[in-house]
Amino acid sequence: MFDQIAKQLFNDISDKVSAISSSDSNASSQVRAALESGLRKLNLVTREEFDAQQAVLLRTREKLELLEKKIAELETAQQAPQQPE
Template sequence: MIQASHIDELAQRLAALVPPGLKDAREDLGANFRAALQSGLNKLDLVTREEFDVQRCVLLRTREKIEQLESKLAALESELSAQPRH
């Protein structure tokens, strides 16, 4: 999930865009931006970086295993086609 510090930073940047006449409301808007961002991100079906990395490793191992099995299958098919038929 995204770090709270990133959400806070984005909320502050959004609050800084508030027109000068609304500076009094800047803190309130910053808090509202922060809450809205957090709520929106929580609704998304996101995984942590750690979960992503674990699944990436699983996928790489699976691909390697498939490549090995494909090579084995090709060798067995080659052997089978080379044998004389009765």
């Protein structure tokens, strides 16, 4: 899949570059637009968004571990024989 996207991006850029004459002052902006268009198709996220999601995942994992521990403690307490008072 990655190879397919890379080939498509390369083809898009090649088409734009070959269509642009060397005297065209918009060449840089057209190539940049082609690159941005291709990269948008990749469904990428920014580093900041990735780091934020990673932090959320870490907090969620910590909460899950605490809940699992509490459940295990409750199950152990429930299974322990009740001693008469």
